Amino acid sequence: MAKTLFFKDIGSSLIDDVNSGEFNTKDLSVSWLFSDSRKAAIFKKLRGLEIPQVIYLFQELRSKNSDDHRNAFIIEEYMASCVEFLDMKKCLLFSEVMVLSGFRGYRFLSTFFEYLSFKIESVEFEPQYIPRLMFFVFFHGSAPLLLLSKLEDVVYANLDSFTLKDLSVICLGYFRGHRRIHSYKLLDRIADRTVKEIDQIDEQQLTNILKSFRHSGFLKASFYSQLADSLSSHQVPEKVTRLNTVMHLLMVFASLKIYHKPLLEYLADRTYKLLDQSQARGWTLRSKEIAKITWAVGTFCHQPDHWRKFSQKILSSFRGNVNLIDGSQYPESIADVVQGLIYMDVFPKDLMGHILQSKVADSLRDHPTAEKIFQLLLADATARIECPHYTGPFLSQEFHDSIHSRAGVFRELDFELRFRKGLSCILETLQDMLGSGCVHCHFILPHMKTSDIEIRLDKRGIPVQFEPLDYRQLMDKSSPSSEPVSRMRRTENLLKQLYSTDENRQPEKSDKGAPKRLVIEVIGRNQCAHESNMLLGNFQTKLRQLKKLGYEEWVIMPEQSRDMENMTRGERYTYLRQNLCDNYGLSSQIPSSVTCVDEQSGENYEH
Secondary structure (H helix, E strand, O other), X not given: OHHHHOOOOXXXXXXXXXXXXXXXXXXXXXXXXXXXXXXXXXXXXXHOOOHHHHHHHHHHHHHHOOOOHHHHHHHHHHHHHOHHHOOXXXXXXXXXXXXXXXXXXXXHHHHHHHHHHHOOOOOOOOHHHHXXXXXXXXXXXXXXXXXXXXXXXXXXXXXXXXOHHHHHHHHHHHHHOOOOOOOHHHHXXXXXXXXXXXXXXXXXXXXXXXXXXXXXXXXXXXXXXXXXXXXXXXXXXXXXXXXXXXXXXXXXXXXXXXXXXXXXXHHHHHHHHHHHHHHHHOOOOOHHHHHHHHHHHHHOOOOOOOHHHHHHHHHHHHHOOOOOOOOOOOHHHHHHHHHHHHHOOOOOHHHHXXXXXXXXXXXXXXXXXXXXXXXXXXXXXXXXXXXXXXXXXXXOHHHHHHHOOOOOOOOOHHHHHHHOOOHHHHHHHHHHHHOOOOEEEEOOOOOOOOOEEEEEEOOOOOEOOOOOOXXXXXXXXXXXXXXXXXXXHHHHHHHHHHOOOOOOOOOHHHOOOOOEEEEEEEOOHHHEOOOXXXXXXXXXXXXXXXXXXXXXXXXXXHHHHHHHHHOOHHHHHHHHHHHHHHHHOOOOOOOOOOEXXXXXXXXXEEO
């Protein structure tokens, strides 16, 4: 990749310099240089040569015997000791020769970058050398932060002198160097160039730019919308030849929650064709690419045209690239595939059972991000709720207890009431209306991070009191040891009441005399796609599973909850009561007014 990615048509030619006659190589030979094996003697010979001649000898050594690392290291060490006497061109020239000969050059590149950083105020960074320099940052994998910060200023000041290919290499250098581009103006101008020159960019260049944008936290939604329009109108996805490109495009839009249906259809179709070609030709695929594509499509709960065929192709391709017998192979990718397919209402029971094995589950539990624990909980609960014929393993109680205190796994109810717009005021109004014992806000499903307002009505529409099974109950009253129990244990009792793995069992709500369970979902903006009321895969899955459990649902969208938050308490009371009576069977005997305190004037009134 390194040989073709950049130097194919940009790198300078050492042979041209030598053939010009400027440097005599007639009497130079590798055997002459290494006739004495002592490093000091070799250094003495090298000091008698011009730098291009030393570079020439290194090239000759690598071309004749690329396995002779010892002598290559000696020349590299000598060149590193000369960095302060070399100009930028010669340093880049030697770096190029190392790369093209397959030599890592760690010592030289580290010294080169450190010297540039040390002399940052006196070094003249000519724009023509910046793309090559950033390529070596990519190749090396790191560079001093002071140097990369300085290069941001140089790139911004000379942006018009760089081609889009140059900019893609610069972006790649920052990404691989684990450095964000901090200048928003620079990112914005690169973004503008990308959209305007979309018909000239190739897929690798586009991938480089988008990876850097994601890493830098460039979240300008209007750019990504314009990019999606441009990619679709120019039919760029149809020209994509690598699954890796599809993955990065989908990951960008999914992580930013920007839903663009035409682009998603293009990319899903391209994924199907590339997978089909790979299977027909026996190509090996990266499980990570299939997994991330599945996760991204599932994030939007998007079902592509012929989506059953699409999901089957995803599964057959993925299964062909992972060994489910070996529990240690690609567990993160398997979890991503499971999550994405569950969001698309597809249940790969073999993959679900694989990650729920104790050995695999433990490895995912110990993953640095809590997201893997969420995926395990999702697979476990989905197997219980939606897969009546599932016969594989479930997560053990010991597993649930082990994650109870893990930061980031569960969300506290206080957090929800404070930050989910409209939730607190809607809950308080309903409790005024129906009684606090008949209205509870808690987490019905243990694998979801959003709380629910639950109401139960008898057959006359009269609210009934109930005790919610909530993870916030810290003590198990039935246990003599009074040890804390997890949210999962409490909720599992509820699940046992609500469903059975026997598919012939009817939901409890159909039992005569059983109260109707109503759940009110107050939707936050982060449960929806950007600038849309389309619910994302996670929340659509939650609603689907609540319905499976026998719940009736009232979904309050962000605009509605915002409007209710701006109402007086009396107005909100009337609005909620009217909706519950008209649409959800609440008895009209519920008082149409209640003594309240006006939130603005502070005076008592009856509404």
